[in-house]
Amino acid sequence: MMQLGQINTLEILRESDHGIYLIDNEDKEVLLPNRYVPDSFKIWDKIDVFVYLDNEERLVATTDIPYIQLGEFALLRCNQVTDYGAFLDWGLVKELFCPFKEQAFKMKPGGWYLVHCYLDERTDRLAASGKTNRFLSNKELTVKEFDEVELIASHPSDIGWNVIVNKTHIGLIYKDNIFTDISVGDKLKGIVKKVRPGNKLDIALGQIGYRNIEPNAQRILEELEDNSGFINLTDKSNPEAIKEQLQMSKKSFKKALGSLYKQKQILIKPDGIYLVETTE
Missing domain, CATH: 2.40.50.140 (Nucleic acid-binding proteins)
Structure with a gap:
């Protein structure tokens, strides 16, 4: 069909x-x-x-592949605005139309907007909507705690970032769980940290707890290798210094250090961390 x-x-x-x-x-x-x-x-x-x-x-x-298909979300550029609405570049000769009533913010030529592609039931035409939340629902969740999920950054709030979860639900990443710059439309990977009453989803980037030791440990090893086997950080370093250099929390950093130390892959000295040299 x-x-x-x-x-x-x-x-x-x-x-x-x-x-x-x-x-x-x-x-x-x-x-x-x-x-x-x-x-x-x-x-x-x-x-x-x-x-x-x-x-x-x-x-x-x-045979051209558009930047967005029916039922998907994407960050698109507005090419022009007419008396009828905005026209967005979605990679095809014919632009994707976004009616004024579907604009969360008044669109302007040259601006970039996160939109959802839907089928207008009245006209049977594909169209875009900037009111993305109306295409999401947490009424019946398809995810549970500790599930890995695909994320799209939707919009910031006073307490963190709202994200689209698996193209289906809305979730929130709290500020204290963000250790990298995020922009609207960014595609990220995360995990369901907690399901709150009302099916509200707390999301964390990467993985949580002990599941997070391995990727964070790998991140530290890569940093050591890129810096001749030494980085000027210890378990007593300022959290901001750790965040700036490694994009992780101090808690995650200490867990990863412990893992690497037990595996005898690093030495922890007062001036920093040293990579243990191995011989074949």
Whole structure:
């Protein structure tokens, strides 16, 4: 079945002056214009294409891959604003339309905005919405504590960053769990730290607790190797100094140090940490 706004694998049915016609398993046809037709092909070859409506509202296929597909979130640039709304660059010839009523903030040409791609039920056209929260719900969670999750930075708040979790839920990373710069639209990996009453999700970047020792230990080893086997930090160092150099909390740093020390991979001296030289 051909899916509007998504990548489809279709078969080449026939040639025409305007391109080649593709067909799905329900005998629905769509034109792939000449500019996208591969140099060599055979009838009944399969080809991956994105299907959408062209400027004349006709179903059309393209081999270009857009920056966003139906049901996804992405940071897009506003190309122009008209009396009807904003038009966003999503990597295709026809721009993606965002009505004024779907703009969380008034869009301006040249600005970048986090949007969701949805299907307008009234017009059957793909459109963008900056009101991303209305496409998210925590009513029925598909995640649980300690699950690893895919994140998109949504917007900052006084207590941290709101994030989109697995393209489905909304979560929050508290300020004291952020050890790197975050911008709207950033794609991150994290873990569900806690599920609060009302299905509110506390999110941590990376992994938590003892699960976090290995990646943090690896980070310290990489820093040591990049600095000739020495870094001027110890378990008594200022938390800000640790955060600035290693992008981790002092608590995580001390746990990772303990792990590396037990494995006899480092020496901890008053002036800093030394990498233990090994011989093959």
